[in-house]
Amino acid sequence: xxxxxxxxxxxxxxxxxxxxxxxxxxxxxxxxxxxxxxxxxxxxxxxxxxxxxxxxxxxxxxxxxxxxxxxxxxxxxxxxxxxxxxxxxxxxxxxxxxxxxxxxxxxxxxxxxxxxxxxxxxxxxxxxxxxxxxxxxxxxxxxxxxxxxxxxxxxxxxxxxxxxxxxxxxxxxxxxxxxxxxxxxxxxxxxxxxxxxxxxxxxxxxxxxxxxxxxxxxxxxxxxxxxxxxxxxxxxxxxxxxxxxxxxxxxxxxxxxxxxxxxxxxxxxxxxxxxxxxxxxxxxxxxxxxxxxxxxxxxxxxxxxxxxxxxxxxxxxxxxxxxxxxxxxxxxxxxxxxxxxxxxxxxx
Numbered sequence: 001x002x003x004x005x006x007x008x009x010x011x012x013x014x015x016x017x018x019x020x021x022x023x024x025x026x027x028x029x030x031x032x033x034x035x036x037x038x039x040x041x042x043x044x045x046x047x048x049x050x051x052x053x054x055x056x057x058x059x060x061x062x063x064x065x066x067x068x069x070x071x072x073x074x075x076x077x078x079x080x081x082x083x084x085x086x087x088x089x090x091x092x093x094x095x096x097x098x099x100x101x102x103x104x105x106x107x108x109x110x111x112x113x114x115x116x117x118x119x120x121x122x123x124x125x126x127x128x129x130x131x132x133x134x135x136x137x138x139x140x141x142x143x144x145x146x147x148x149x150x151x152x153x154x155x156x157x158x159x160x161x162x163x164x165x166x167x168x169x170x171x172x173x174x175x176x177x178x179x180x181x182x183x184x185x186x187x188x189x190x191x192x193x194x195x196x197x198x199x200x201x202x203x204x205x206x207x208x209x210x211x212x213x214x215x216x217x218x219x220x221x222x223x224x225x226x227x228x229x230x231x232x233x234x235x236x237x238x239x240x241x242x243x244x245x246x247x248x249x250x251x252x253x254x255x256x257x258x259x260x261x262x263x264x265x266x267x268x269x270x271x272x273x274x275x276x277x278x279x280x281x282x283x284x285x286x287x288x289x290x291x292x293x294x295x296x297x298x299x300x301x302x303x304x305x306x307x308x309x310x311x312x313x314x315x316x317x318x319x320x321x322x323x324x325x326x327x328x329x330x331x332x333x334x335x336x337x338x339x340x341x342x343x344x345x346x347x348x
C-alpha cells in the first residue's frame with residue numbers, strides 16, 4: 001500500500017517505481033484507470049527512459065483498468081481473473097528471474113469515489129492473487145524459473161483522516177502486507193509493546209519522525225528473497241531494534257549464530273529472535289533450526305513459509321524442535337510479525 005499526498009505525487013512515484021524496475025530488468029506492469037487517457041500516458045512516458053523501446057520489447061505493459069473499474073462496480077471480477085491468466089502466460093515466455101513489478105490503481109479510484117465495498121473486494125482479489133503467486137514459487141524454484149512478484153497499490157493518504165473515508169481505513173490497511181509513503185518511510189497504524197512499554201510508529205506521512213526509541217532486541221533473519229530482505233531491513237529498522245542481521249541462506253544464518261554467541265557469550269548470548277524462511281536454498285530450514293536448537297535450546301525461532309502451517313508444524317515436531325514461537329504464512333502483515341516478536345520477548 002503506497003500512500004501519496006496528491007495526484008502529482010502519485011504520478012511521480014509511479015514513474016520512479018517503473019523506472020527502477022526496468023533498470024533492474026523486471027517485467028513492469030502499469031495497470032491504471034487513467035491508461036485510456038493519452039495526455040496522462042504522455043506525462044508518464046516522457047519521464048521513463050526508453051519508454052517506446054520497453055513497450056515494444058514487452059518489458060513494460062500498460063493495462064487500461066477503466067473497464068475493470070466498471071466491472072468491479074457490478075461485482076464482476078472476470079477482467080481481473082483474465083489479467084491474472086495473461087500475466088501468467090507472459091511470465092512463461094520470459095527467461096530471466098528478475099521479477100515482476102505491478103502498479104495498480106483501480107482500488108484507489110474506487111476508494112476515492114466512496115465505493116468502499118467494491119474497493120475491498122478488489123484489494124482482497126490482489127491479496128489472493130499474490131498468495132497464489134507465492135504458492136506457485138515452490139514449483140517454479142524446482143524448475144529454476146521463479147519470478148519475484150511485487151504489487152504496489154497507491155492510495156491517497158490525505159483522505160484517510162476525512163469522513164467517511166476514515167471509517168474504512170482499517171479494512172483498507174488490513175488488505176496489505178506493508179504500508180509505505182512516497183518518501184520511502186515504512187508506516188503502520190499498529191503499535192508493538194515491549195516489556196510493558198508501547199512504541200508507536202508513524203501513522204501517516206506527515207507524522208514520520210526521524211527520531212525513534214531503540215529496542216534492546218537483536219533479530220536475525222534468514223530469507224532468500226532479495227525484495228523481502230529489503231522489506232525486513234526497512235521495517236525492523238523503522239521499529240528501532242538494536243541489531244538486525246539479514247542473511248540469504250542456512251549456512252550464513254548458522255555462521256551468524258555462532259559469531260554472535262562468541263561475541264556476546266558474557267552478555268545476551270546471541271540473538272533474541274531468529275526468523276527462518278522454509279525455502280532456504282542451501283540447507284533445509286528444518287536442519288538449520290535443529291542445529292540452532294542443539295547449540296542453544298532456548299533460542300526463540302519464528303518460521304515463515306508459503307506452505308500451510310500444519311505441515312510446517314509437523315516437520316518441526318518430527319525433529320524435536322520444542323522452542324518455535326510461531327509460524328507465519330506468506331503473505332503476512334508485518335504488524336503480525338512485530339506483534340509476535342514483542343510477545344515472544346515478553347515471554348522469555
